Amino acid sequence: MSLGLALVAILIVAGATWWLGYARARRLRIAGRLHSLPVYHGTYAALWAAIPALLLIAAWAPVQSRMVDQAVLSSPEGRTLPAFAMSRDSILSEAREIAHGEREHGFNAESTALAPRIRAAETRYAMIGGAVALAIALAGAGLALRRSAPQFRARRGVERWLMAVLLSASLIAILTTLGILLSLMFESLRFFELVPPGKFIFGTEWSPQMAIRADQAGSSGAFGSVPLFWGTFFIGAIIAMIVAVPLGLMSAIYLTQYAHPRVRAWLKPILEILAGVPTVVYGYFAALTVAPAVRDFGIAIGVSSASSESALAAGLVMGIMIIPFISSMADDSIAAVPQAMRDGSLAMGATKSETIRKVLLPAALPGVIGGVLLAVSRAIGETMIVVMAAGLAANLTVNPFGSVTTVTTQIVQLLTGDQEFDSAKTLAAFALGLVLFLITLVLNLIALHVVRKYREQYE
Amino acid sequence: MKKRLRSRYAAERRFRLLGLSAVGVSVLFLAFLLFTMAAKGLGGFTRYEAALPIDFAKTDLFLDPATLRGPDAEQAVGGADIEGAIARSATDSYGPAAKEMFGDAAVRSLTRAIVRNPDMVSGTATVWLPLASNLDVAAKHGGDAKGEQLVSRLRAKQALRSRFNLDFLSASDATDPSAVGVWGALKGSFLTIMVTMLLAFPVGVFAAVYLEEFAPRNRWTDAIEVSINNLAAVPSIIFGLLGLAVFLNVMHLPRSAPLVGGLTLALMTMPVIVIAGRNAIKSVPPSIRDAALGVGASKMQVTFHHVLPLALPGILTGTIIGMARALGETAPLLMIGMRAFIAAPPNGVTAPATVLPVQIFLWSDEVDRGFVEKTSAAIIVLLLFMLLMNGLAIYLRNRFERRW
Numbered sequence: 001m002s003l004g005l006a007l008v009a010i011l012i013v014a015g016a017t018w019w020l021g022y023a024r025a026r027r028l029r030i031a032g033r034l035h036s037l038p039v040y041h042g043t044y045a046a047l048w049a050a051i052p053a054l055l056l057i058a059a060w061a062p063v064q065s066r067m068v069d070q071a072v073l074s075s076p077e078g079r080t081l082p083a084f085a086m087s088r089d090s091i092l093s094e095a096r097e098i099a100h101g102e103r104e105h106g107f108n109a110e111s112t113a114l115a116p117r118i119r120a121a122e123t124r125y126a127m128i129g130g131a132v133a134l135a136i137a138l139a140g141a142g143l144a145l146r147r148s149a150p151q152f153r154a155r156r157g158v159e160r161w162l163m164a165v166l167l168s169a170s171l172i173a174i175l176t177t178l179g180i181l182l183s184l185m186f187e188s189l190r191f192f193e194l195v196p197p198g199k200f201i202f203g204t205e206w207s208p209q210m211a212i213r214a215d216q217a218g219s220s221g222a223f224g225s226v227p228l229f230w231g232t233f234f235i236g237a238i239i240a241m242i243v244a245v246p247l248g249l250m251s252a253i254y255l256t257q258y259a260h261p262r263v264r265a266w267l268k269p270i271l272e273i274l275a276g277v278p279t280v281v282y283g284y285f286a287a288l289t290v291a292p293a294v295r296d297f298g299i300a301i302g303v304s305s306a307s308s309e310s311a312l313a314a315g316l317v318m319g320i321m322i323i324p325f326i327s328s329m330a331d332d333s334i335a336a337v338p339q340a341m342r343d344g345s346l347a348m349g350a351t352k353s354e355t356i357r358k359v360l361l362p363a364a365l366p367g368v369i370g371g372v373l374l375a376v377s378r379a380i381g382e383t384m385i386v387v388m389a390a391g392l393a394a395n396l397t398v399n400p401f402g403s404v405t406t407v408t409t410q411i412v413q414l415l416t417g418d419q420e421f422d423s424a425k426t427l428a429a430f431a432l433g434l435v436l437f438l439i440t441l442v443l444n445l446i447a448l449h450v451v452r453k454y455r456e457q458y459e
Numbered sequence: 460m461k462k463r464l465r466s467r468y469a470a471e472r473r474f475r476l477l478g479l480s481a482v483g484v485s486v487l488f489l490a491f492l493l494f495t496m497a498a499k500g501l502g503g504f505t506r507y508e509a510a511l512p513i514d515f516a517k518t519d520l521f522l523d524p525a526t527l528r529g530p531d532a533e534q535a536v537g538g539a540d541i542e543g544a545i546a547r548s549a550t551d552s553y554g555p556a557a558k559e560m561f562g563d564a565a566v567r568s569l570t571r572a573i574v575r576n577p578d579m580v581s582g583t584a585t586v587w588l589p590l591a592s593n594l595d596v597a598a599k600h601g602g603d604a605k606g607e608q609l610v611s612r613l614r615a616k617q618a619l620r621s622r623f624n625l626d627f628l629s630a631s632d633a634t635d636p637s638a639v640g641v642w643g644a645l646k647g648s649f650l651t652i653m654v655t656m657l658l659a660f661p662v663g664v665f666a667a668v669y670l671e672e673f674a675p676r677n678r679w680t681d682a683i684e685v686s687i688n689n690l691a692a693v694p695s696i697i698f699g700l701l702g703l704a705v706f707l708n709v710m711h712l713p714r715s716a717p718l719v720g721g722l723t724l725a726l727m728t729m730p731v732i733v734i735a736g737r738n739a740i741k742s743v744p745p746s747i748r749d750a751a752l753g754v755g756a757s758k759m760q761v762t763f764h765h766v767l768p769l770a771l772p773g774i775l776t777g778t779i780i781g782m783a784r785a786l787g788e789t790a791p792l793l794m795i796g797m798r799a800f801i802a803a804p805p806n807g808v809t810a811p812a813t814v815l816p817v818q819i820f821l822w823s824d825e826v827d828r829g830f831v832e833k834t835s836a837a838i839i840v841l842l843l844f845m846l847l848m849n850g851l852a853i854y855l856r857n858r859f860e861r862r863w
Contacts, residue, residue: 155757159757163673163759166665166669169669170665170666170669170674170733172662172729173686173730176686176726177686179705180697180698180701183700183701183705184697184700184704187704247481247484250478250481251478254479255482257478258478267482267486271486273849274488274489276787276845276849277489277787277842278787278788278789278841278845279789280787280789280819280823281819281842283820284823284834284838285492287823288823351468352471352475353470353471353474353475357474377692377694378694380694381696383789383790384790384820387820408696411696411794412790415703415794416793430700430704433697436696437693440694440697441689444688444693
């Protein structure tokens with residue numbers, strides 16, 4: 001018996017319980033007036049049959065796999081296995097695959113011998129877990145069915161279960177945030193044990209090469225993150241915003257103030273397509289078409305050091321990607337400006353553009369700034385464009401034709417090689433991720449605060 | 460006075476033109492992007508095939524038509540030296556320069572042809588086989604001198620034709636660009652999105668219902684709202700780091716599996732669904748709730764029997780848009796190891812797989828020239844799917860969404 005079988009059995013028990021509860025309540029209805037509909041009686045009993053038992057199985061599954069491993073390792077065949085954890089684990093996982101019939105025979109001879117042991121241990125523990133879960137299901141069903149009576153408030157019971165589900169669904173958001181913070185912090189702390197935080201935050205040299213041997217020349221890698229954050233800031237907050245803010249703002253102004261409604265109905269979705277194009281497509285476009293063009297342009301105007309992985313190419317494409325984002329934020333904040341202000345300005349004889357420049361924009365400025373901050377936070381977290389179009393060399397340069405690297409590029413670089421998980425190199429990715437997360441968090445919170453406060457002002 | 464007015468009107472016109480040109484630049488860029496991808500990628504859907512006369516008696520295939528009629532035909536042909544037979548026939552017909560005229564795709568085509576028609580191996584036959592990648596590029600855009608020479612010789616003999624490359628849609632990743640296809644990646648994407656959908660949709664809808672209909676105003680609710688709004692703006696790569704640390708290193712789920720990718724993307728998509736769901740629920744007028752409460756429904760019944768069905772079109776629209784975003788996402792999946800070379804389509808959610816955007820990224824890194832048009836062709840496939848999903852969302856919105 002496997003846990004899957006127990007799962008099916010529990011569901012069958014729950015189904016039968018539902019029907020029993022339903023039928024019982026219908027019989028009761030003939031006798032007198034029910035508090036709840038028969039459906040609720042059935043559902044109430046079925047929920048008590050299913051949920052505790054399912055929770056038990058969910059909790060049992062990881063326990064079981066650990067106990068199976070232990071049982072197998074203490075068996076006569078298991079004791080002969082190498083003590084080295086990595087080779088032992090690979091043999092074990094092979095044996096597991098053989099036991100489940102996913103492969104015929106293993107690469108290691110030992111695994112074939114282990115397979116029957118694993119199968120036996122799994123059957124034993126699944127039997128225990130499955131039997132207990134089934135007993136709980138039957139007990140829950142019995143207790144719940146006994147409670148059914150005309151005055152029993154089955155609906156309230158069902159609704160309480162439902163409420164618990166709703167609440168736990170919304171708690172997942174908090175759990176995710178906590179999970180991000182904790183996992184990033186945990187790995188970052190391990191990184192800061194190897195590299196002092198001061199050197200990481202203020203260091204200006206980045207070359208994350210850890211030596212294989214301790215006595216090798218240049219054995220300590222440099223983990224100064226300043227050039228990475230400069231590169232991120234340079235591409236995402238300067239070049240991309242120089243492109244996106246004027247274009248996005250002017251597009252929003254044109255679409256909301258000047259364009260005919262029918263033109264607007266066509267142009268706005270087209271602009272939104274820009275936001276829907278996957279970033280990997282932008283990245284490929286930037287690397288294949290924009291970057292060579294930018295390099296040729298740089299050489300043509302006399303920048304001899306123009307790189308084919310220039311900051312300008314990545315920033316330009318990123319800026320284009322951000323346009324619809326800024327445009328829709330600006331759109332919202334311009335629309336939130338009270339009509340009276342607009343009418344007042346026009347009544348004084350100002351032209352439309354004067355009204356927009358001198359009245360609407362200043363009034364909408366907090367909202368626009370909030371939108372730009374959100375856009376910056378999105379741009380510095382953007383990964384694929386910079387991975388494909390920006391460089392890998394960590395330079396502190398203000399030359400837009402030069403090559404800079406970014407935080408996200410380095411995270412991808414650090415985590416996609418073949419190295420052990422515990423090296424400073426991979427842990428550095430988590431430290432970078434933590435700082436990136438905190439920066440975007442602060443930017444988002446400020447932006448949301450600004451936008452909300454400004455909305456309240458006009459409401 | 461008149462002069463001043465004139466200059467003010469000129470400024471007005473300039474401003475308006477500036478706005479129009481801003482929109483124009485964006486639209487032009489989009490058109491340029493789509494045009495570039497189409498121009499580069501449409502060639503990826505076709506391939507050049509060359510006629511190859513094969514005298515099976517001269518090859519060392521030693522295949523017997525009788526054994527090829529059984530169910531193991533594919534295995535039997537696979538065991539024979541198809542590649543050598545092709546190379547030999549090619550040199551016989553087109554000279555020694557044609558030794559490497561055909562690649563892996565041709566081996567696959569010939570194998571399939573023999574399985575379909577076993578009698579072929581007892582005589583001579585002329586088969587159309589896809590060219591090797593470098594010759595395919597040479598035939599389409601021109602390549603090195605040797606390749607072009609061979610191509611023009613084939614053209615002169617009328618032994619060259621261009622056909623729709625069905626293999627591109629039905630094959631998986633390969634090392635030879637002439638043999639690659641997107642099917643494996645598409646299947647991986649599909650499985651991943653299914654996992655994402657199954658997890659993110661119920662959780663997102665339940666969370667939206669709770670926050671909009673039941674949540675008391677207190678600190679906990681504020682914390683939930685702030686974390687949802689913030690999660691919607693957290694960079695996607697951070698979710699990848701979370702997936703790597705929690706799902707792979709703590710829970711030991713299999714690397715590069717659609718299950719892990721789907722879980723990671725579900726965490727990323729959930730806030731989007733919650734926000735869309737809340738807006739949709741908010742737009743259901745209170746009179747509906749009041750009427751249902753008035754005839755004796757409980758709060759839960761009001762929500763699930765009346766409010767939620769009315770809000771569903773809006774929720775679905777938001778969900779589809781969120782799913783489209785998840786479908787195009789690359790960075791978090793790189794973090795959880797979905798960048799391995801995987802030549803077989805995945806059989807389940809725990810089998811190693813890759814997804815379409817990651818496949819595009821991997822191909823874009825290849826140096827072989829044959830991969831350029833394959834990458835762009837894969838991008839066209841991806842964009843078509845995005846267009847389909849967004850079109851569905853717009854249709855749902857226009858068809859079912861009610862303005863109260």
